[in-house]
Amino acid sequence: MTTTPTPGALTRAEIESQPGLWQEVLRHAGGPALAAPGERVLFIGCGTSAFVAHSLAVLRESAGLGTSDWAYGSELPPGPRDYDRVVAITRSGTTTEVLEAMEALRGSTRLVAVTAVEGMPVEGLADDVVALTAADERSVVQTRFPTSVLLLGRAAFGESVGHLPAACGAALAADRPDPASFEHFVYLGRGWCQGLADEAALKIREAAQAWAESYPALDFRHGPIAVAGPRSHVWLLGPTPAGLADDVRAVGATVREPVHDPLVELVLAQRLAVDLAAARGLDPDAPRHLTRSVILDAPDAVRG
Template sequence: MTLTSREIASQPAIWREALETRSARATELLTLPGQRVLVLGCGTSAYLAESFAALRERAGFGMTDAAYASEPWPWRDYDAVVLLSRSGTTTEVIDALDALPEGVRTIAVTGVADSPVADRVDDVLLLDFADEESVVQTRFPTTFLLLARAALGEDVAGLPDEAEAALALPLDVDTERLSHFVYLGSGWTHGLAQEAALKIREAAQAWSESYPALDYRHGPLAVADERSLVWIIGPAEPSLPADIERTGATVRVSTHDPLVELANAQRLAVAIAAHRGLDPDNPRHLTRSIVLG
């Protein structure tokens, strides 16, 4: 079993620990009722930012924008900025943090307490028990979103048990026949779809795409054929699966909570890597953190 596989399998236990030990801190730092919040990240953390922003606004806690830390963003007189960085060392996140106006509250979500990002912010939501050795992120992002959903008022207490049961089942995906992987989501699950597609690219060097679910018919559907798996994370619009199946593609519709679906998508990335003889723990050209000179 690869390191990444073990980290994926550890998620139910990590989620339980998060809910038991970090719920109060997450509520304190992530709800911020009525405040205008910007959420920044790179790579996986940028997708987490998008999902969290959608969740916080939907829950009625206030305006929430998400942006890539590496890209310019328009300043909108935010009250607080949340910076997502598993390692706490990502250069673009540090640069974005250093460029913020004085007086803006800064909050880091990280897996490393003694890191440049953690040292620079006002408050830290530390998820060190969810940190990972693998280059490919799996349990850190799902743990953050689990805590965020709990903080914002969702009942997620049953998700560790649901994940444990789902991860014990076979994936039932033909990795030999399929070579094209598409993930669709809507609202907060669009960030999950982007993250699932990234896992395929990182771990398995395979062709993957992600789109807002209902936008898939507006062009990208033309590429789908019998080699394609199209995985809808979250609720599916009733006519969409049938429209996709007419292309010959295999359609997978969510039967679990979106975070559990993401954990299974992580498993698929590892399975494809194994089929291709690749090491999912150490993807080519990638490092655990981007630190620029």
């Protein structure tokens, strides 16, 4: 008798695997390639990896390690920037826009690839490779690879993060927000947590095909709050700016203020997206219109 897989079982298992995986990531030797003290560094990626690039850039510069910028792989800064190093993040090692960006930068700066799969095209373009093979995923929707890269970066930048695997496990066991009564999901963050907010909202759109937005926390009152109401769930990923939670509650929305480390909050937001997908009768293991890697047939300049 054939057993039908439970919808979302694969993505959910990868989310739940993160506490144990993070312990292994903290033993990884690739951190120095991300830190590069004193260098000017550009972090790039596409989709989820672009949001990781954003967070890493803010974290690195805030740690005093040097000028740190970020960009989408398809939208490199115009003109020369004299970067000492470009860190390209690509789970599959095959993302076309990232490969094109690295090809364009080759020879002008040191290129570092952060990937989950060895032997992929990105290795042929990189001077250094950080391969987090244990963090690879079968799911299309990324969960444990981006959090592992962020954890590795935080450790490399000098943060004390050794407690986070256990903290993540405890949070997954005890903290499960229920999305059933909401139709509008908003994620807010400041500093490096803005990248987390963007990623949390993307998980809702990818896994559950639902209405999700993300903003810098203090910018929410500058327009976006106009669509918030009783069916809105507003999640703050990081410290809550004074008065913001009260202002959001005043329009009838439900507010979640952070209980855990922001990276742990992101893991819980990932699971909420999968729970929402289940409530909507969707399978996040087979997200609509998505593939594991975006591989284009021809360079952008040719496509027009």
